[in-house]
Amino acid sequence: MAVITFANTKGGAGKTTAALLLATELLHRNHRVCVLDADPQRWFSRWQEGAPLIPRLSVETYVSASTIQKIVHERRQEWDFVIIDLPGIQSPLLASAVGLSDHVIVPIQGSSMDAQGGAQVLDLLRYLDRKAGIRIPHSVVLSRVNPAITTRSMSAVKRLLAEQQINVLDTPISERAAYREMFDLNRPLRKLEGTATGSGEKAIRNAEAFASEILAMVAPGKTLDRSLMSRRNMACYETAA
Numbered sequence: 001m002a003v004i005t006f007a008n009t010k011g012g013a014g015k016t017t018a019a020l021l022l023a024t025e026l027l028h029r030n031h032r033v034c035v036l037d038a039d040p041q042r043w044f045s046r047w048q049e050g051a052p053l054i055p056r057l058s059v060e061t062y063v064s065a066s067t068i069q070k071i072v073h074e075r076r077q078e079w080d081f082v083i084i085d086l087p088g089i090q091s092p093l094l095a096s097a098v099g100l101s102d103h104v105i106v107p108i109q110g111s112s113m114d115a116q117g118g119a120q121v122l123d124l125l126r127y128l129d130r131k132a133g134i135r136i137p138h139s140v141v142l143s144r145v146n147p148a149i150t151t152r153s154m155s156a157v158k159r160l161l162a163e164q165q166i167n168v169l170d171t172p173i174s175e176r177a178a179y180r181e182m183f184d185l186n187r188p189l190r191k192l193e194g195t196a197t198g199s200g201e202k203a204i205r206n207a208e209a210f211a212s213e214i215l216a217m218v219a220p221g222k223t224l225d226r227s228l229m230s231r232r233n234m235a236c237y238e239t240a241a
């Protein structure tokens, strides 16, 4: 149905956390999800290897620039969602992955607004648009945002990015202990102890809202057909190279 890529060439921006939150929320809604772990560090794969068996989830590991196109084309047909988790470095995988995507999500740390790695991804997307007329839908999600941050200061950040015609999700991903624990304990968010109440419950509501916003953007009818996707991917790769 849809290919969603998480990209930021800066390490630690929150890509894998956001990818895992989206994947597990989609699974919770009974979708079939295939995650392509394109990071040689294998954070997502390691999480899955330590987690209990999760039905309707497949994680492909060691995805590289030379294999990604074939894997995405095959998996698109079998799975409701393909989620690509990119490494926090600049690599040829970035152009290949964005060219295959229905939507690119760029997590940028809301607290520091350290947007340099995000800017590299956004620059590539702008370049593809200007140079080759290839428009890949994309959004910034502010990640690791202090839940106590005021709506007013969030609006200011959103305005700043909107001035550059960058869509920012209404739902930022909060800084939550539960989001760290998912990796420490190899559990999906909803299977962590104590998430039914208090800050755990807020973490679930946050993940839910994040997934709903993405789903609304990649709903059926809003995604590209496969033959167009294939031609676009080749053009992306050639233009970026």
Ligand SMILES: Nc1ncnc2c1ncn2[C@@H]1O[C@H](COP(=O)(O)OP(=O)(O)OP(=O)(O)O)[C@@H](O)[C@H]1O
Binding pocket: 008, 010, 011, 012, 013, 014, 015, 016, 017, 018, 039, 043, 086, 087, 088, 089, 143, 144, 145, 173, 174, 175, 176, 177, 179, 180, 183
């Ligand atoms: N919303 C959050 N709340 C709490 N901790 C977070 C949150 N997002 C990320 N972290 C923590 O920050 C660290 C980096 O996050 P993550 O691995 O998701 O980033 P990344 O962009 O995938 O990094 P890399 O580029 O190295 O793959 C991890 O220890 C993670 O647990």
Ligand SMILES: [Mg+2]
Binding pocket: 015, 016, 017, 039, 043, 085, 086, 087, 088
């Ligand atoms: Mg990662």
